[in-house]
Amino acid sequence: MNSPDARAQVEVExxxxxxxxLVSDLPCLARVSEEFGSGKxxxxxxxxxxxxxxxGSNRRGIRIWSTVSTVTDAxxxxxxxxxxFLGLxxxxxxxxxxxxxxxxKVTESTWDRRPAWFRPLTVIGTGVTDRRVHNQRNIELTLAKLKQAAESPAA
Structure with missing residues (x-):
């Protein structure tokens, strides 16, 4: 597999x-994620x-969209x-x-697999013009929230 488009790591106690x-439970993942809002x-x-x-139901500001995901590793x-999205x-x-x-140590990574012709259309739906930069920021924020959730006494 090629190198991810965005990746970050965090040490969790x-x-x-x-x-x-936490990361494989959809409601928990939604609580720590920056864009993933819920899943069924x-x-x-x-x-x-x-x-x-x-x-998955995803959100960014007022924009909401859903996708279908298939677990490849668990x-x-x-x-x-x-x-x-729509089979693509x-x-x-x-x-x-x-x-x-x-x-x-937790490493979160993502690979952009959108066909080139489809990328401009996703900008309209999500409002994200630079998906790599946006995902890098989201990963860093998500990992910080994941660390806090995992290390909290209630976890």
Whole structure:
């Protein structure tokens, strides 16, 4: 696979399995994410497993759009999914979780998979002109919120 278009890492003082549970639970992911607002498992899936699909509702300001994602990895070290809109590939999102002595290191990455002809149309729908820069900022903010959520006493 080629290099991601956006990526960041954070050290989290919480067990890797706890962090996996946070990023693979759609309501929890929505609480820490900058753009993903909610998700619903499709086709009888009740949670993260390879091949499971979910409909994601995304938001940016007043703009709202939905996508369908397919889980490609769902184990304690990685949660990843491929995103499609109207059947077209949009992106891949991946959370790599590496245990450390004090908790774990989480790396969030994304790959833009939109066909070139489709990119101008997505600007209209999302309001994002530079998806790489926007996703980099969102990843950094999401990881900061994830760290806070995982390290909070209520987690």
């Amino acid at each position: 919480a067990p890797a399995d706890q962090v996996f549970s 498992w499709l086709g009888g899936s009740a949670g993260p497993s390879v091949g499971a699909r979910f409909r 184990d304690p070290t990685r949660f990843a999914f491929d995103v499609r 590939p949009v992106s891949r999102w991946q959370y790599d979780i590496e245990p450390t002595e004090t908790g774990c």
